[in-house]
Amino acid sequence: MIAKKNRPYLFIAFLFALGAVMPVLLRQYHLNMLTEIIVFALYAVSYNLLLGYAGLLSFGHAMFFGMGAFTVAVSLIHIPGLSLWGAIGLAIAMTTVVGFVTGGLLLRHKGAYFALLTLAFNSLFCAVATKWHTVTGGDDGLSVTRPDLSLGFTTINMAGLTSFYYFTLVIIGAAIVFCWYFTQTAMGQTVLMMRENEERMKFLGYNTNISRLILFTFTGAVAGLAGAFYTLHFQFCSQSAISVDMTTTVLLMTFVGGTGTFWGPMMGALVYVVLQNYLSDITDRWPLFMGLIFVFMVLFIPGGLTQIIQYVRNLFSGRNGTDKSLAVKEGSS
Amino acid sequence: MSDFPVFFLHGLAYGGLLFLVSAGLTLVFGMMNVLNFAHAAMYMLGAYFSYTILRMTGQFWLSLMICPLLLFVIGAVIERFLLRRVHVFGHVHELLLTFGLAYIITEVVKWVWGNFPLAVNVGGFLGGTVEIFGITYPLYRIFIFASAALVGIMMALILYRTRLGIILRAAVNDSEMVNALGFNVPLVFMGVFAFGAALSGFAGVIAGPLLSTYPGMANEILIDAFVVIVVGGFGSLGGAVVASLIIGELQSFGVLLFPKLSLALVYLLMSVVLIIKPSGLFGEKQ
Numbered sequence: 001m002i003a004k005k006n007r008p009y010l011f012i013a014f015l016f017a018l019g020a021v022m023p024v025l026l027r028q029y030h031l032n033m034l035t036e037i038i039v040f041a042l043y044a045v046s047y048n049l050l051l052g053y054a055g056l057l058s059f060g061h062a063m064f065f066g067m068g069a070f071t072v073a074v075s076l077i078h079i080p081g082l083s084l085w086g087a088i089g090l091a092i093a094m095t096t097v098v099g100f101v102t103g104g105l106l107l108r109h110k111g112a113y114f115a116l117l118t119l120a121f122n123s124l125f126c127a128v129a130t131k132w133h134t135v136t137g138g139d140d141g142l143s144v145t146r147p148d149l150s151l152g153f154t155t156i157n158m159a160g161l162t163s164f165y166y167f168t169l170v171i172i173g174a175a176i177v178f179c180w181y182f183t184q185t186a187m188g189q190t191v192l193m194m195r196e197n198e199e200r201m202k203f204l205g206y207n208t209n210i211s212r213l214i215l216f217t218f219t220g221a222v223a224g225l226a227g228a229f230y231t232l233h234f235q236f237c238s239q240s241a242i243s244v245d246m247t248t249t250v251l252l253m254t255f256v257g258g259t260g261t262f263w264g265p266m267m268g269a270l271v272y273v274v275l276q277n278y279l280s281d282i283t284d285r286w287p288l289f290m291g292l293i294f295v296f297m298v299l300f301i302p303g304g305l306t307q308i309i310q311y312v313r314n315l316f317s318g319r320n321g322t323d324k325s326l327a328v329k330e331g332s333s
Numbered sequence: 334m335s336d337f338p339v340f341f342l343h344g345l346a347y348g349g350l351l352f353l354v355s356a357g358l359t360l361v362f363g364m365m366n367v368l369n370f371a372h373a374a375m376y377m378l379g380a381y382f383s384y385t386i387l388r389m390t391g392q393f394w395l396s397l398m399i400c401p402l403l404l405f406v407i408g409a410v411i412e413r414f415l416l417r418r419v420h421v422f423g424h425v426h427e428l429l430l431t432f433g434l435a436y437i438i439t440e441v442v443k444w445v446w447g448n449f450p451l452a453v454n455v456g457g458f459l460g461g462t463v464e465i466f467g468i469t470y471p472l473y474r475i476f477i478f479a480s481a482a483l484v485g486i487m488m489a490l491i492l493y494r495t496r497l498g499i500i501l502r503a504a505v506n507d508s509e510m511v512n513a514l515g516f517n518v519p520l521v522f523m524g525v526f527a528f529g530a531a532l533s534g535f536a537g538v539i540a541g542p543l544l545s546t547y548p549g550m551a552n553e554i555l556i557d558a559f560v561v562i563v564v565g566g567f568g569s570l571g572g573a574v575v576a577s578l579i580i581g582e583l584q585s586f587g588v589l590l591f592p593k594l595s596l597a598l599v600y601l602l603m604s605v606v607l608i609i610k611p612s613g614l615f616g617e618k619q
Contacts, residue, residue, distance in 0.1 A: 057425045059432070105604065108611045111424050112368035113567060116559050117607070123556045124600045131596065244552065248436060255429065288440035295433040298426060299418060 011263075012177055019169045023162045035165050037273045039229045042172045044253040044265035045179050046222035051251075052259035053183060054215055055195040057111075060118030061250050063102070063125040064095045064220040066242020068227025071095070073142040073237035074135060084147050084158065084232075088171075091228035092221050099220025103213050122244050129242045141238025144231065168229055175225055180262055182218070191215050252294055258304025267305055338466045340585045346474035348581020349481030350540055354554050355561040355573045356488060357532035363568025364505055364525045366424075367416065370431040373555035374438035375530050379404055379537025380546045381446050384453050387541075393455050400538045401531040408530025412523045435551070443548050450547035477539055484532070485574055492570070501525065557584075560603045566616025575614065 019038075023031055043065055050056045068091040075082055075090050106117050129136045136142065146158040149167060158164050182188045194201050194208050201208055231237040240246065249272070257268020272290075279286035301307055358372045379400045386396035411434065419426040454460065459476055462469045492498040504511045504518050512518040544550060561580055565572025580599055587595030606613060 051425075055425065057428055105607055108607070112362070112366070112428060115428050116368055117563065120556055120559050120563070120600070120603065123552075124597075127596050127600075131593075248432075251429075251432070285440065285444055288437065288444065291433055291437040291440055295415075295430065295437060298429045298433055299415065302422060302426065 008180070012180075016169070016173055019173065020166075023165060028161060031161055031165055033273060033277060035161070035168050035233050037270050038168055038172050039226055039233055040250075040253060040269040040273060041266040042175055042179075042229075043223055043226035043250050044257065044269045045176055045262070046219045046226065047250045048254045048259055048262070048265040049179060049183070049191075049215065049219045049222075051254060052261075052265075053188070053195065054191050054212065056212070056216075057115045058118040059115050059244070059247050059251075060102075060106075060120075060122035060125075061219075061223055062242055062244065062246035063122045064099060064223035065227035065230065065246055065250070066125065066129065067095050067098055068092070068224030069231040069237045069241040070129060070136055070142075070227075071224070072228040072231045073144050076144045076147065077142060082147070084149050087147075088225065088228050091224050095224025095227075096217055096221045099217040099224075100213070103216035103220070107209065107212050107216060119244065119247075122242075122247055126239065126243045130239045136239070139239060141236055143236050145235060146232055164233070168233070172226070172229060175222060176266070179222060183262060187211070187214065252290055255294060256297060256304055258306030260303050261306050264304055264306040271305065336589060338468055339470070340589050341582070342465070342470055342474060344582035344585030345578070346477045346543065346581070347584055348578040349478040350536060350543065351554070351557055351561055351581055352481045352574060352577035353484060353536035353539065354533065355558040355565075355577060356484065356570065357529035357536070358558055359562055359565070359568055359570060359573045360488070360532070361526055361529040362562070363570075364501060365522055367427050367431070367526075369526075369529065370428065370555075371411070371434040371438060372431075372529065372533050373551040373558065374435040374442075375404055375407065376533040376537040376540070376554060377442060377546075377548070377551040378407070378438055379534030380453075380541045380550065381442055381451075381537075382534070383538040383541050384446070384451050384546050387453060393457065393459065397535070397538050401534040404534030404537075405527045405531035408527035409523055411530070412526035416526065417519070417523075439548055439551060446546075446548075448548055450545040453541040453546055455542045473542060477543060480539065481577075484535070485570075488570060557599065560599055562613075563603050564606045564613055566613030569613070569615040572613055572615030 022034060026034060043061075047058075047061050050058050050061070071091040071094045072087045075087050079086075102121055106114060106121065109117060130138055132138070146164065149156040149158050149163075156163055156167075158167065183192075190201070190206055190211050194206070194211060198208055227241060230241060253268040253272045254265040255268070256271060257266065258264030275290070276286065279289060283289075297304060303310075354373065354376055358369060361367055361369050361372070382400045382403055383396040386399060387393065390396075415430060415434070416427065419430050455473055459473050461472050463472050463475065464470075465475070492501065500511065500516055500521060504516070504521050508518045511521075540546075540550070540554070544553075557580060561573055561576040564579065565574075565576030580602070583598050583602060584595065587598045591598070610616075
C-alpha cells in the first residue's frame with residue numbers, strides 16, 4: 001500500500017501526466033476546452049480558499065479575475081516589446097495591490113455585509129471597465145496577440161494552441177499546487193481554524209484580521225493570474241471578464257464541485273465548462289438549468305459533487321472513513 | 334441655474350423609488366437577518382407582471398394592486414419552502430439560496446418576456462404634467478415620491494405604533510421568548526418576508542414607466558439599494574429614507590454637474606462612509 005501521506009503527491013503527478021498526454025489524444029476543439037477548464041480551475045480554487053477554507057462568501061471575485069485579464073490586455077497593447085512574463089507579472093502585481101487595498105476596506109465587515117460590499121465593489125470595477133473606453137475598449141473589448149515565450153536559452157512561439165496549452169498546464173498547474181501547499185502551511189491551517197472558532201484563535205494570540213487580509217490578497221493575486229491566462233487564451237478581453245456574471249460563474253463552479261475539499265472546485269470547473277459547451281448546443285436556456293442545479297444543490301446536497309462521490313465511494317467500499325488528507329470538514333461560518 | 338429645480342425633482346423621484354426598493358430589503362434584513370439577493374429580481378418580476386397586466390387591461394391602478402399581491406404569494410412560498418429549509422445551515426447558505434433564486438428569476442424573465450427593453454406607458458391622469466415652481470413637470474414623478482412617502486409613513490406607523498409592530502420587534506430580539514408567549518413566530522417571519530416581496534413588487538410596478546423594463550434592471554437597482562443600505566446603516570428604516578434621498582439627488586445632480594463622474598459619485602460616497610463610519614450613518618454598532 002502507498003502511504004497515505006504521499007497520496008496527494010501521486011495524485012498531482014498523475015494529473016500532470018494526464019495533462020501532458022492530452023494534446024495527443026484530443027482534437028483542437030477539445031484541447032481548447034481543456035485549456036479553458038484549467039484556467040477556470042485555478043480561478044475556482046482561489047475562490048474556494050475564501051469560501052471553503054475561510055468561510056468568506058465574496059460576490060466580488062471577478063474584480064480580481066477581470067483586473068488580471070485587463071492588465072495583460074492593456075499592457076500588451078500599450079507597452080511595446082513587453083514579454084509574456086512581464087505581462088503576467090504585471091497582472092499579479094496589480095491584483096495584489098488591489099486585493100490589499102479593497103481587502104482593507106471590505107474585511108471590516110463579515111457575513112452578509114461582506115457579501116453585499118463585495119458585490120458593490122465588483123459593480124464599481126465593472127462600471128469603470130465599461131465606461132473608461134479609451135483604455136479598456138468599453139463594450140468592444142480588446143484584442144491581443146500572444147507574444148513569444150522567452151525561456152532564456154530559447155524562444156517558443158505561442159501562436160499555436162498546443163504550445164500555449166503546455167504553457168498553461170505548467171504555470172497554472174504549478175499555481176494550483178502552490179495553493180494546495182498554502183493550505184498545508186501554518187498560515188493555511190490558521191485560516192481554517194479561524195473559520196471554526198475565531199474567538200479562540202484571538203485568545204491564542206493570532207491576529208485574525210491580518211491573517212484574513214493576507215488570505216484575501218493572496219486569493220486576489222491567484223485569481224488575477226487566472227484572469228491573465230483567460231485573456232491570453234482567448235486573445236481577447238472584454239467587460240464580461242470583470243462583470244458580476246463572472247463572479248456568478250466561479251460561485252457556481254465552486255459550489256457545484258463542492259466547497260468541502262481542495263480538489264472539488266476543479267471538478268466543478270470541469271463540469272461547468274463541459275455542461276456549458278454541450279447544453280448551449282441543445283438549448284439557449286442553459287443558464288436556467290445551471291441555476292436550477294445550483295439551487296437544488298444548496299437545498300439538498302450542500303457538499304456538492306464531492307459529497308456525491310464520497311457517498312458512492314462509501315457505498316462500494318463499505319467503510320465510512322473519508323480520506324482525511326484531502327477532506328476539509330464541511331461547515332458553515 | 335435654471336435647471337436646478339428640475340434636477341432636484343428628478344432626484345426626489347429616483348430617491349423615492351430607491352427607498353421603495355431598499356425599504357423591503359432593509360426590513361427583511363433587519364427583522365430576519367437575511368440579506369435577500371433575490372429582492373431586486375422580485376422587483377423586476379413586479380415590473381414585468383405590470384407590463385403584462387397593462388398590455389391586457391390598460392389599468393395602471395389595477396396592476397398596482399395585483400402585482401404586490403402576486404409577489405406576496407411568491408415571497409411567502411419562497412420563505413416557507415426554501416429559505417426556512419436552509420436556515421439551519423447558516424448565513425452562507427441563505428445568501429447562496431437567494432443568489433441562486435435571483436439568477437433563476439432573471440433567466441425566467443429573459444425566457445418569457447425576451448432579452449430586450451419593453452416600454453410601459455402609464456396613460457390617463459398620471460401621464461399628464463403639472464405646473465410646479467413655475468416649471469412644467471411630469472405628474473408621474475411626483476406620484477412616485479408621494480407613494481414612497483406614504484409607504485414610509487405607513488411602515489413606520491405599523492412598526493412603532495401598533496401591536497403587530499411590537500411583536501415584530503420583540504421577535505427580532507428574542508424569537509424563542511415571543512414564541513413561548515404564544516405568538517406564531519415562524520408565521521410572523523413568513524409574513525415579513527412576503528411583505529418585503531410585495532413591497533418589491535410595488536416598487537417594480539412604479540419603476541416600469543419611469544425606467545424601462547428590461548432584464549438588467551434588477552442588477553442596476555440592486556447595487557444602488559445596497560449602497561443605500563450601507564450608507565444608511567444596516568437594517569435601519571430611517572437610515573434608508575435619508576440615504577435614498579441623498580443618493581437620488583447625488584445621481585441626479587451628478588449627471589448635471591459631472592456627467593463623466595456621475596456613476597463614481599455614488600461609490601465614492603459609499604467608500605467615504607465605509608472608511609469614516611463603517612456601520613453607516615444611522616446604523617448601530619455591530
